[in-house]
Amino acid sequence: MICPRGGPGAPAVPGPGPVSRDEAAEALGLARQTAAFHLDRLADESLLDVVYERRSGRTGPGAGRPAKLYKRSAKQVAVSLPERHYELAGRLLAQAVEASEATGEPVRTVLHREAHRLGAQLAGQDTTDVLDLLERYGFEPRHDGDAVVLGNCPFHALAREHTETVCGMNLHLLRGVLQGLGEDGLQACLAPAPGQCCVRLEPAPAPSTEPSPRAGR
Numbered sequence: 193m194i195c196p197r198g199g200p201g202a203p204a205v206p207g208p209g210p211v212s213r214d215e216a217a218e219a220l221g222l223a224r225q226t227a228a229f230h231l232d233r234l235a236d237e238s239l240l241d242v243v244y245e246r247r248s249g250r251t252g253p254g255a256g257r258p259a260k261l262y263k264r265s266a267k268q269v270a271v272s273l274p275e276r277h278y279e280l281a282g283r284l285l286a287q288a289v290e291a292s293e294a295t296g297e298p299v300r301t302v303l304h305r306e307a308h309r310l311g312a313q314l315a316g317q318d319t320t321d322v323l324d325l326l327e328r329y330g331f332e333p334r335h336d337g338d339a340v341v342l343g344n345c346p347f348h349a350l351a352r353e354h355t356e357t358v359c360g361m362n363l364h365l366l367r368g369v370l371q372g373l374g375e376d377g378l379q380a381c382l383a384p385a386p387g388q389c390c391v392r393l394e395p396a397p398a399p400s401t402e403p404s405p406r407a408g409r
Contacts, residue, residue, distance in 0.1 A: 310369020
């Protein structure tokens with residue numbers, strides 16, 4: 193469907209149905225070849241779906257080849273800068289509430305356990321190192337001496353309004369990540385600072401090599 197925009201002489205705007213290359217080119221004021229190039233690029237990235245239809249309505253011999261049409265992909269796409277992962281936080285919070293109602297445990301206790309479990313699960317999906325994994329989930333990690341600073345909180349808006357709950361969840365999530373990766377040289381600690389995630393990865397203390405009091409007996 194093509195709808196007029198802006199009065200006589202204005203370009204037509206494709207409606208919600210599939211559109212052809214010619215319709216997209218006319219609506220955007222582009223050459224057909226340029227429109228076709230960008231439509232195919234979007235289809236290659238699964239941001240558009242390609243369908244084939246006969247616009248004439250005729251069928252059978254002589255009806256001609258179906259036209260190649262483009263429509264909005266059924267795939268859900270969300271883009272945010274800086275990167276946020278509110279869906280992940282929402283899933284954890286919902287799981288904690290449901291488990292708390294079923295077991296009678298405090299919601300926050302369950303939330304910390306579920307966050308730790310999810311962090312270990314995310315780490316178990318890949319053999320990458322901790323910085324690569326944190327980068328993938330939007331934490332923007334960078335070295336600060338032997339520590340690792342997280343320049344972005346993927347749950348920023350939630351953390352501002354529900355600081356104690358969300359930062360505690362984040363802390364246990366990252367502890368799970370470290371455990372899942374077998375990263376015993378770092379430990380996740382709460383260290384709120386302006387413009388950074390509330391969690392910081394500090395060097396873990398070396399295990400004590402001193403003999404226990406019983407060792408010499």
